[in-house]
């Protein structure tokens with residue numbers, strides 16, 4: 001829905017105090033915030049995993065798929081590209097692993113499927129039915145879109161397009177707070193109303209009550225723990241070669257450097273240390289050293 005209004009889902013979610021629920025009620029009224037100024041090569045805020053498919057879309061008969069490669073032009077963002085091809089941003093995410101980092105640059109080549117859906121690379125799946133079930137779409141649609149038969153045996157590495165499918169959550173991270181008020185600030189560039197300039201926000205801010213427990217979003221090792229400038233009391237966890245998470249503005253820290261922590265373990269409590277006007281958690285996910293949109297890695301709530 002967000003793309004219909006040229007804005008992004010997060011804006012709608014925040015403006016309406018919603019959770020990232022999958023279903024909207026018919027007749028429900030939503031505030032549609034004005035589109036924010038967008039960077040020339042930044043994806044901006046986007047939440048690709050929200051499933052807002054209509055009943056008609058779920059049942060629809062999809063035509064066979066074709067793909068084109070789009071070369072990103074200067075000043076273009078993913079919304080422009082999606083709109084131009086009459087698809088949506090999640091479809092572009094689903095078809096291009098390279099978008100995970102959160103940036104596109106002029107000259108980048110992006111795979112553009114001819115219809116909404118997700119491009120799946122076969123790993124262990126044996127049949128199209130397995131894939132159709134996982135993405136909750138009719139098998140017949142998958143068969144037709146891919147010019148295959150119902151009983152086609154899949155081989156690892158094969159690409160299957162799931163029409164109407166949405167990228168599935170990765171399920172590796174959990175929300176660092178059990179109860180929080182809202183996302184008061186999203187990931188990416190935003191226009192600062194007081195400073196009157198664009199500012200980069202490398203994580204998401206979650207409002208919570210002072211002292212609320214902060215949990216490790218995933219098992220890992222504490223690589224940094226202590227005062228971290230404007231972020232105040234901060235914990236940084238390393239999860240594997242690629243991923244780190246960061247928890248800022250904490251009041252108390254309950255872990256030590258080099259300590260191993262389990263997913264869900266309480267590592268700190270919410271505070272307002274550093275540059276913070278009220279108690280909140282600044283949460284970051286870093287992939288290969290670069291901050292990425294945490295909402296891409298967190299489950300629905």
Ligand SMILES: [Zn+2]
Nearest residue numbers: 203204205282
């Ligand atoms: Zn923040």
